Amino acid sequence: MVTGEGRSEGMSGVELADAIARARAGSAEAWGEIYQRYAAAIFRFCRRVMPTRQDAEDATMDIFLKLRSKLDQYNPERPFQAWLYKVAANHCWDILRRRHVRQDLETGDVESLPLEHPDPGQLDALISAQSGERVRQALERLPVRARMVLVLRYYADMNYDEIAEALGLRRTFVGVVLLRARHQLRDLLAPVPAAAAKIASVRGTP
Amino acid sequence: MSHLDEMTCLLYLDGQLEAARAAELADHLGACSECRRLLVALQHETLAVSQALLAENESVPAHLLTPRTSPGISWGWVLAFGLAASGVYTLWNVYVQPWMQSVQESGFGGQYFLTVLLLNGAFWKGWNDMLQFIILGSLAVLGAGLLFLFRRNLRRFSSLSVFLAVPLLFALALPPAAQATEFVKTHYTYELPSGETRRSDLFIFANSAHIDGTLDGDLIFFGHSLTVDGQVTGDVIAFADSVRIKGKVGGNVRSFNQSITIEGQVARNVMSFVSHFELPSGAKVDGSATLFVGDMQVRGQLGRDLCAFFGEGYLDGQVGGEVRLYQDRHTHGVVVVGPRADVAGTFQYRGPKAPDVSSKAHLASAPQVQLVSERPAYFRSLSYWYNAMIWGMAFLVGLVFISLAPGLVQETSREVGRIGAPLGIGLVSFIVLPIAAVIACVTVVGLGLGISALFLWIFMMFFAQVFAAVWLGEAILGATSGTWPLTGRLALGLFILRVGAMIPFLGGWVRFLSCVLGMGALALVIYRRRQRPAAPPQPAAAVAVAPAA
Secondary structure, X not given: OOOOHHHOOOOOHHHHHHHHHHHHOOXXXXXXXXXXXXXXXXXXXXHHHOOOHHHHHHHHHHHHHHHHHHHHHOOOOXXXXXXXXXXXXXXXXXXHHHHOOOHHHOOHHHHOOOOXXXXXXXXXXXXXXXXXXXXXXXXXXXXXXXXXXXHHHHOOOOOHHHHHHHHOOOHHHHHHHHHHHHHHHHHHHOOOHHHHHHHOOOOOOO | XXXXXXXXXXXXXXXXXXXXHHHHHHXXXXXXXXXXXXXXXHHHHHHHHHHHHHOXXXXXXXXXXXXXXXXXXXXXXXXXXXXXXXXXXXXXXHHHHHHHHHHHHOOOOOOOHHHHHHHOOOOOOHHHHHHHHHHHHHHHHHHHHHHHHOOXXXXXXXXXHHHHHHHHHXXXXXXXXXXXXXXXXXXXXXXXXXXXXXXXXXXXXXXXXXXXXXXXXXXXXXXXXXXXXXXXXXXXXXXXXXXXXXXXXXXXXXXXXXXXXEOOEEOOOEEEEEEEEEXXXXXXXXXXXXXXXXXXXXXXXXXOOEEEEEOEEEEOOEEOOOXXXXXXXXXXXXXXXXXXXXXXXXXXXXXXXOOEEOOOOEEOOOOEEEEOOOXXXXXXXXXXXXXXXXXXXXXXXXXXXXXXXXXXXXXXXXXXXXXXXXXXXXXXHHHHHHHHHHHHHHOOOHHHHHHHHHHHHHHHHXXXXXXXXXXXXXXXXXXXXXXXXXXXXXXXXXXXXXXXXXXXXXHHHHHHHHHHHHHHHHHXXXXXXXXXXXXXXXXXXXXXXXXXX
16 A cells, blocks of 8 residues: 555654644744645645635635634644544635535445446556546546545555545445446546446446 | 346446355456447546546646634724715715715705705706716616626526616616707708797707897707807807807806806896806896806896806996805905995805905805815815725725736736836826717717716726725735735725825825826726637537538
């Protein structure tokens, strides 16, 4: 599993704990330090999740305003970045949910588990033919929930519990939503739909 | 055991399986190369997705890299807003209010001149419609401002519907077409021959017009010269170079001209904004005359009051009411009250020097003369207070611009730095825009458009210096992109421009150049933005359409 870089940008544990403590006590300088460490990571997170750059900029600013006011609620025994991403994810998901009151957010389809064994050779061939840019473009065209779950898992490095909480899913469905998102991504990456159909030949019916 | 399904593999990779199940899978994987290959393929996929997500392919906006601090009130801001507010107050107190007061004193019966002019339709009925248009226009601006403020809450359909509603409102607000009105448009001369009678309001757009017959209605004329030899029973409203009335007008005469001569008879009042006004002896106006003129010659007969704001004047006729003369403070023109002058009411004069009253003139009471000096010292362009006030107003305008369109301000101020092109374009728009507006005024559809364009032009001439100021500020403090740094540069640049404007002789050029440069740069940027192609379209879907299997 690749570790999200978003998590590697933090300060050393002691520095961070100190900065958080001072920021909680009202030090604007300490808050500035925290902000500068994490602003880029949170912006990139928002950029991956939100549809436009302007949305991402707005969301970043709003998230930091929220973070500052919620700093008292942070439990220092838990990882700070995980908390940051949790707040960010909740904020973005709220906005997206308000905008799309549509089917692609509903969880009905997760009941049906895809229990196929796809052809590993074909899957590998499909993946190795892609450039990073093409994968990014395909990610941008995914439905919001699929994109969100991939970003939470592979950018923010959230575990299944955290994802379940952020997206309001039952924990047992997180894997299904993740796998579905991968399938949708493959569909977008495949040169012809038939190839994708072979990789995941049957959808939802065991 | 058959091959593992994809779901199980993913859960295994993510460490989501119970320990017993995971051990079982590990055993299977040791024996089954097919399942190991699937596991590896899934790991590759994970890697590809992670790398795509984590790539720093886009820069982070500079304004996001510094935390937003809660805006504390700094003394600089208090000072700036204080100056702006007191600037507006001074402008009102020193200039607008006394003017309105003197207009009020001069026979507008306790109502404000502007109210009379605009609300009561004293000048033209069409004002009422135009006023409605202006009110709706400001509502639209307000709406657009609110839309901008709440843009995050308004998405797609809601904002779209608002944008659609605004033009709809405008369409509803457009003044309905005038009724029982005839329009005549010609490049040459319009003639209403002697002996002929027309019964309607008549709009004439022509080089010249001769009314020799009878017009039973109002006459509204746009063109070069108008001569009324016959009779008009309603009002005569003229936007013309020269107007000559030899016949009879049953209503009022209102005109914006170069010159107007009334040799005949006007049954009601005369109001003129002209360079030259003449009422020769033998002519008669039964009502009063209100004049905003360069020079006036009143030798005929006025039934009621004469009220004039003027540069130079001769009064040598009969006035049935009061005479109120307000002479321009800066003029060196003379005021002569001749031997045949006969004023039944009071005679008041306010201006720079006492009028030359003939000893044979017949005035009902001794003339009341009030001498006024030049503008108050603190309103002269060299005064610090005046400059601080102008600075404050320009700063306020600039602040609004920076907060509404920081990108535009930045781009335009950099455009100013190219000097040549913006200077050329600025000079052209400086001359062409007002001409175009005046031309627009001469077509009836364009009247509202033309007048608003003229106001816009005056306003633009003032705010264009904002761009020049930001450019100056950036030249000194270095380029920037944030809102507050830009504001600081604006403040500095405006300060330098103000200081420059105080230099004798050169000051005027500083003001002129900063306005022209700013306006030219703005025109160039707007032009370029319109030319710039839209953002490249999203790449076509990667999935090609395959023929049905």
